[in-house]
Amino acid sequence: MVARKHEIMQNIIIIGGGIGGLCTALALRRKGFGVHVYETVSEIKAVGAGIILASNAMNVLARLGLAEQAQGIGMTLERLELTDAAGKALFRVASKAELMRDYGSPIVAALRARLYETLLNALPPDIVVTNKHFERYDMSDTGVTAHFADGTHAQGDILIGADGIRSAVRRQMLPDIGLRYSGQTSYRGVAHIAMRGTLAQAAREAWGSQMRVGLVPVGFGQTYWFTSEPAAAGGSDADKASAKRRLLAWASEFAEPTAEVIANTPEASLIRTDMYDLPLLPTWHSRRVVLLGDAAHATTPNLGQGGCQAIEDAFVIAEVLHKHGATDLHTAFAEYERIRKPKAEMIVARSRQFGALVHMRYGWQRALRNGVLRLMPAALGQWQNRAVLSLNF
Ligand SMILES: Cc1cc2nc3c(=O)[nH]c(=O)nc-3n(C[C@H](O)[C@H](O)[C@H](O)COP(=O)(O)OP(=O)(O)OC[C@H]3O[C@@H](n4cnc5c(N)ncnc54)[C@H](O)[C@@H]3O)c2cc1C
Incomplete structure (x- = not known):
């Protein structure tokens, strides 16, 4: 421009x-x-636990002079994985090497508080009222x-x-x-444990029979996680202890470290958000x-x-x-x-x-979906990524 x-x-x-x-x-x-x-x-101060900043946002932050600060706030992800509840791959989303080659910036996952801190530090204090x-x-x-x-x-x-x-x-x-209500609600939290082994620097999203769980390392010995599930709008998150118990029961369907991550999350930090969008x-x-x-x-x-x-x-x-x-x-x-x-x-x-x-309702639909996803060529994923991660300005 x-x-x-x-x-x-x-x-x-x-x-x-x-x-x-x-x-x-x-x-x-x-x-x-x-x-x-x-x-x-x-x-x-940040509301909402963690955030994933994809390559498009990282590129804009770089243009705003915040490239280094933005990379320093969290974990640069080596890989994004989409799996079934057992942890078996459904689709390879993207690797850091591919993102760097195609977009010049990686994906960074961070605690929201660190992003806010970085943005506020870059502004003179008297302009925010x-x-x-x-x-x-x-x-x-x-x-x-x-x-x-x-x-x-x-x-x-x-x-x-x-x-x-x-x-x-x-x-x-x-x-x-x-x-517009999506028909789905989500829980988010931050666990005081780091991901280990192959997940140490990789985000994994797993799709189960009802619930979806994402595990995202954010650095500093912490892991951000989120869930989504079909639910009516307006449920309360006041009773966090019972919400955690219910989430742990659901988590037993998923490969570890899902239950371990949720178990290591302070109840007080659980946030329920009904998922809406705008027409x-x-x-x-x-x-x-x-x-x-x-x-x-x-x-x-x-x-x-x-x-x-x-x-x-x-x-x-x-x-x-x-x-x-x-x-x-x-x-x-x-x-x-x-x-x-x-x-x-x-x-x-x-x-x-x-x-x-x-959140497909029936088991046969989910089995069919998983089969199709496993057969999808990588080029289709790259094409999907391009529409989201490229900048047109
Ligand atoms: C479960 C969940 C997970 C998400 N994960 C991601 C993710 O990984 N990556 C990603 O990019 N996005 C994610 N998002 C979306 C992201 O949080 C929002 O799109 C983003 O916060 C929008 O920023 P915003 O500044 O437009 O609005 P907001 O962040 O909502 O900020 C609006 C601000 O306006 C203030 N405000 C509201 N009303 C008034 C008023 N009347 N007067 C003065 N101030 C007011 C509020 O207090 C708030 O500070 C997620 C959202 C949810 C719900």
């Missing part, structure tokens, strides 16, 4: 200090923009005002809604859009307001790409605003959508289909 010089806005409002909001602040500041991030919580719960915006021809629950407001040139899947910015812009939005922008990350294209986590896509958005929004400037916001936002919307929406759709494939 060729950058042209225009007025560089000095007052950009970002709502939400998650992965998308923080990366956007970083990307905009690198282009000379002035930004403030308004976040509802009193202290920004906590305890600011965004309620609504007003727009004029010259600016936008964000109103907060404490009665205060902030004025800016534009407002970027990076406030996650239940975005209040989106609710005002597109009030008729609701979330396709008619637009991501309206005059001076634009959506980004989960606020625009929340996806089920089956492909592990929601955060990676928010990181891609962050880079592109800074590029288009730098290219077109404050006088041509419509063109800038339209270009952002043209570059980002097709890929983000492809990921939402594929991730949803992937969830259905994982």
Whole structure:
């Protein structure tokens, strides 16, 4: 993308200090923009145990000057494996050598807290304002005002809604859009043991009769794990002891070290998340307001790409605003959508289909699926990877 010089806005409002909001602040500041991030919580800390940063996100972080820091936060994975419950391979997903050859960056798995720490350290502390719960915006021809629950407001040139899947910015812009429940819920946790042997630097996702389990080494003697299973929405995670007992009972179907990893997880750290996504939005922008990350294209986590896509958005929004400037916001936002919307929406759709494939109801369906997966040529996997891991900007 060729950058042209225009007025560089000095007052950009970002709502939400998650992965998308923080990366956007970083990307905009690198282009000379002035930004403030308004976040509802009193202290920004990671929610959600671990995260896998795929090669596409690692490449963008490298462009933001964070290549070394991002590799240092966790474990660079040598391999991703997809297996049945017994640990027998279903499909070879990718190796580090292939990813380096094809995309120039590996996949890194880390605790979310370490990613947040890295992003916050790369920003001056005074630009992130906590305890600011965004309620609504007003727009004029010259600016936008964000109103907060404490009665205060902030004025800016534009407002970027990076406030996650239940975005209040989106609710005002597109009030008729609701979330879609996937029919699946997930548990996540961090075990205080390191993976050993062939799994020491490899992530394994195993598909059982009802449950899927992923085991992911994140370095520093810890292992992040996640599950998914068909369930009605709205279940409570209040009774973590019984949730852990139930997970351990399910884990007996899976090859070790699954049960060992879950057993070594402090109950308090278990998180249950019902998995929702968003339908396709008619637009991501309206005059001076634009959506980004989960606020625009929340996806089920089956492909592990929601955060990676928010990181891609962050880079592109800074590029288009730098290219077109404050006088041509419509063109800038339209270009952002043209570059980002097709890929983000492809990921939402594929991730949803992937969830259905994982959680097939009948044993004969799962046996057939496993047989087909084992016969699938590696080239098909590489083709699938290319659509997700390549950058189109
Ligand atoms: C089980 C699970 C596993 C996942 N695994 C992966 C993975 O391995 N890799 C990956 O890339 N992605 C993964 N994801 C997806 C990823 O977590 C999200 O896509 C990512 O966090 C989106 O970033 P965001 O900044 O858009 O939103 P969020 O991270 O949700 O951040 C939004 C921020 O806005 C704040 N906020 C909300 N409302 C307001 C308000 N009214 N006023 C002010 N602030 C507000 C919130 O407090 C929050 O800090 C996973 C998701 C789940 C559920």
